[in-house]
Amino acid sequence: MRFFGDYVLIYDTTLRDGTQAEGISLTVEDKLKIARKLDELGIHYIEGGWPGSNPKDMEFFERARKFSWKQARISAFGATRKAGMKAGDDPNIRALLEAETPVVAVVGKSWDLHVTTALKTTLEENLSMIRESVGLLKEHGREVVYDAEHFFDGYKANPAYALETLRAAEGAGADWIVLCDTNGGALPDEVREITNRIRRFIRKPLGIHTHNDGDLAVANSITAVSCGVRMVQGTINGFGERCGNANLCSVIPNLQFKMGYRCLEESSLRHLTEVSRYVSEIANMTPLNSQPFVGTSAFAHKGGIHVSAILKNPRTYEHLDPELVGNSRRVLVSELAGASNINYKAQELGIDISQDGDRTRELIAEIKELEYRGYQFEGAEASLELLLRRGCGQYEEFFTLESLKILVEKRPENGNGGGINSEAMIKLRVGDQIIHTAAEGDGPVNAVDNALRKALEEFYPCLKEMHLVDYKVRVLDGKDGTRANVRVLIESADSTGTWSTVGVSENIIEASWQALTDSMNYFLLRRCRKKD
Known part of the structure; x- marks a missing residue:
């Protein structure tokens, strides 16, 4: 798999580095489900885990061998041999070979501080550990991805030694040399300068592995690519230890749509949002609405001026067609709404009010008054639809x-x-x-x-099919104590999807009644529309 030029190969480590995120724990079955989804997306490499660290990861590799992968090459992850031990005797190296994956990623130290402090060995012994580990894996016919841990910190501290560690891996036959910003503290200018220097001395293709501790993992990844790197390591949704890894859901579309590189087929990229949400669901993590490209708010428009403009031309307030990444445009209605918001939302719901300017203005005034009192319709679109239909005389209470x-x-x-x-x-x-x-x-x-x-x-016997999913109460003005207004948000669901409703009152029962009855009325309205 060596088609470079304008190609950038994607190495996904969600199943290994991603699981080091706080709150994430995946079963073997979870990991297999995610791996299949990544393969369908067209990811080139999928790192399944560290077989030398736990039985669960070894089981993943055993089961993965029985699956026919369409695109992805499965990779096992491990470290160089221990100091003072032969590579063939090291249990971690043996586990890498026993995983029987076509690709192995082996991590080694490139920062002299780590060699002397963490490994407590000599700089020369560390070079031998790298050479012998990579060499043994190559002897067994593996494609070897060498991860130079802490490379940018190591280069800044001791550039000559950091470079020597890369030469050791290259000389032993490593197929890829990956520069790692393990602590996540590098700046794009540093990544550019150091990567350009390294390219003068290393002939093997380079990769980049960045962490997000400085909120720059994506920027550092695409900067490295612009310097000639042709493999990007990262995770779906940026899951990873501490502040996470480079978010592939941002890296890939930036590279492909903004910089002209080829990562995945464009038809596959239309499933990027679906994959992002699928991985969040399997990992039991709440998706981040504001996540670029794939978040539910990524193409959401709230301000009236913005909505008026995108109705004329979406490019006015959208940097990318949302359909390219499988996302969709949303128009929110709030106290910031104008006539454009109301007309767009009504049109989306099949309610024609475009010819009734007076009614539109009345609805805008009503919504702004309700939002002033504490209602929030951008998170309760079912209540908004009922409000619009009632206001237009297109609804009868059940x-x-x-x-x-x-x-x-x-x-x-x-x-x-x-x-x-x-x-x-x-x-x-x-x-x-x-x-x-x-x-x-x-x-x-x-x-x-x-x-x-x-x-x-x-x-209405069909009401047995709907159920409450979530119930939230927020006190709107705590200084009023127990007399304060509260906002109740209820999320309900049936077999076809979910919807949210809202109620506001200084009486929590009244607020709950509003949200609860809106939820039931909305469910019955949907059923009636289906029958029609």
């Missing part, structure tokens, strides 16, 4: 409240705290019928939810 009573009873037991019982009694009108029912719950909101369902499922 039920109306006649009365609601909630009893909360605390019963002390043997002088201790005891328990709290909640019961909701509700009277609803559905069409020309009145329903009166009651239900208990784990707290007053749950009791209201249970009573609502008990009353409505007779008329």
Whole structure:
């Protein structure tokens, strides 16, 4: 796999370096799922883990051997032999060979401080460790990626020795020499200057591996490529130890769409957002909305002037067509909204108000007043749609409240705290019928939810298919103490997706009622639209 020119090969280390991020732990099955997704995307190298460190990673390699990979070459990661030991006797080197991967990545020290302080050996012995480890792996027919750990720090401290470590790996037959900014503290100008110097002495192709401690991992990676580096190591979503690794979801589109290099097929890049969210889901990490290119906010527009401009030409406020990376444009409605926001959102929802300027202005005024009171519609688009439809006379309520009573009873037991019982009694009108029912719950909101369902499922059995996913309460002005307004956000879901609704009041039950009934009304509205 050596097509250079304007090609840049992508080496993904999400399954190894990415799992060193706080809060991430992947099972073998998780790692296989992610690896298959990366292979479908067209990633060139997938580093599966460190077989010498734990049985889980060795199992991954055993199972990976049975899979037919479309594009990716699977790589195992390890370190150079230990000081004073033959490479063939080192358990870590043997584990690399036993993984039976076509590619191995071996990390060695290039900073004299680490050689003498961390390894507690001599500079000459470290060079022997590099030469013998790389040489043995090459004797067994592996493609060897040599990772020069702490290279930029090492070069700044002792350039002659740092360069000598690279020559040791190159002389032993390493296929790639990867310059690592392991502490993540290098600046782009330093990366440019040092990489350009190294290219004068190292003939083997270079790679770059950067960390994000200075928030420059992506910048340093693309800077290195502009200096002739032809392999970029990184992780999906920038997962990694401390502040993370270079984020491939930003590196790849920057290289391909902004700098003219070829990394992946453009048809594959249209799945980049999907892969980003898939990896977050498997890793049980909440996706970062503001992540460039693939975040849900990456192409979201809120200011009225911005929306007015993108309706004329999206290039006015978008640096890239979102579809190129599989993302989509979003227009938010808030206190910053103008007529363009409302018209765009209404058009998106199939509501025609473009010819009614007065109604648009009334809706804008109503939304701004509600946002002033604490509502937030950019995070509750289901409530926004109901508001627009009600305002345009294109919506009929599925039920109306006649009365609601909630009893909360605390019963002390043997002088201790005891328990709290909640019961909701509700009277609803559905069409020309009145329903009166009651239900208990784990707290007053749950009791209201249970009573609502008990009353409505007779008329709308499909309500059994929806469920609450998340319930959030935020105090809007803490200085008012227990009289403060609260905002309740409810996220609900069925088999087809999720939606969010909002309610605001100084009474938490009232705010919850607003969000809860909006959620049910929105679900029923979607079902009615499907039937139509």
